[in-house]
Amino acid sequence: MAQTYTSARSNRIPLVALALGAAVAVLLGVNDRRHPGGAEPVKLGFDSVIEMKTVLSFGIGVLLLVQLVLALWMYGKLGRSSAPSWVGPVHRVTGVVAVVVSLPVAYNCLLAFGVQTYEPRVLAHALLGCTLYGALVVKVFAVRNRSAPSWFLPVAGGVVFAVFMAVVLTSAVWYSAQYGFPTGNQY
Numbered sequence: 428m429a430q431t432y433t434s435a436r437s438n439r440i441p442l443v444a445l446a447l448g449a450a451v452a453v454l455l456g457v458n459d460r461r462h463p464g465g466a467e468p469v470k471l472g473f474d475s476v477i478e479m480k481t482v483l484s485f486g487i488g489v490l491l492l493v494q495l496v497l498a499l500w501m502y503g504k505l506g507r508s509s510a511p512s513w514v515g516p517v518h519r520v521t522g523v524v525a526v527v528v529s530l531p532v533a534y535n536c537l538l539a540f541g542v543q544t545y546e547p548r549v550l551a552h553a554l555l556g557c558t559l560y561g562a563l564v565v566k567v568f569a570v571r572n573r574s575a576p577s578w579f580l581p582v583a584g585g586v587v588f589a590v591f592m593a594v595v596l597t598s599a600v601w602y603s604a605q606y607g608f609p610t611g612n613q614y
Contacts, residue, residue: 437574437575437576438576440568440572440574440575440576440579441565441568441569441575441576441579443568444564444565444568444569444572444579444583445565447564447565447568448561448562448563448564448565448568449561450561451560451561451564452557452558452560452561452562453557453561455537455556455557455560455561456542456553456554456557458537458538466534466538466539467539468535468539468540469531469534469535469539471483471531474610475609476535476539477602477609478609478610479531479532479535480532480535480536480598480599481598481599481602481603481608481609482599482609483528483529483531483532484532484594484595484598484599484600485595485599485600485603486528487525487528487529487532487591487595488592488595488599488600490521490522490524490525490528491525491588491591491592491595493521494518494521494522494525494588495588497510497514497517497518497521498518498581498584498588500514501514501515501518502581525591526563529559529591532598533556533560536552536553536556536598537553537556537557541553542554542557548597548601551597552594552597552598555590555593555594555597556594558590559587559590559591559594562583562586562587562590563587565583565586565587566580566583566584566586566587568583569582569583569584570583
């Protein structure tokens with residue numbers, strides 16, 4: 428009986444995490460309606476907002492690829508050798524850095540500019556951005572909860588990676604492919 432209760436409880440953890448993550452995503456999506464004039468964009472010392480967003484997003488993309496390689500190594504998917512003890516901490520640090528670096532970009536996208544619908548790519552980018560922070564809530568649940576099912580953490584990590592990379596691809600990569608890497612003063 429105790430085993431059944433524990434199993435049922437651990438199976439509910441992903442559902443609770445998904446519900447909270449979905450709430451965060453929806454709240455981010457509707458939050459821009461509370462700022463009709465928008466917030467003041469930040470440039471963090473760059474010549475333009477687009478330059479700041481593009482450079483930071485490319486940096487995030489690199490960190491995501493490092494995260495992917497380290498995760499594959501930790502899960503034994505890169506060959507026969509097991510990952511050294513430093514791989515886990517480096518994986519965590521690069522993940523935290525990627526999220527922290529994403530915050531000024533998200534601030535500009537979600538608060539200064541808001542969810543915009545004038546083009547399908549822009550709408551998809553905005554919805555992916557909101558989804559990303561909801562997925563991060565789910566991932567934190569997966570990392571912190573030891574009684575969750577064993578599949579929960581790798582799936583949550585994979586979803587965060589995929590959504591994060593989709594956000595980068597629909598912004599910095601798209602912009603640079605269309606207009607070249609920004610050199611400042613775009614807006």
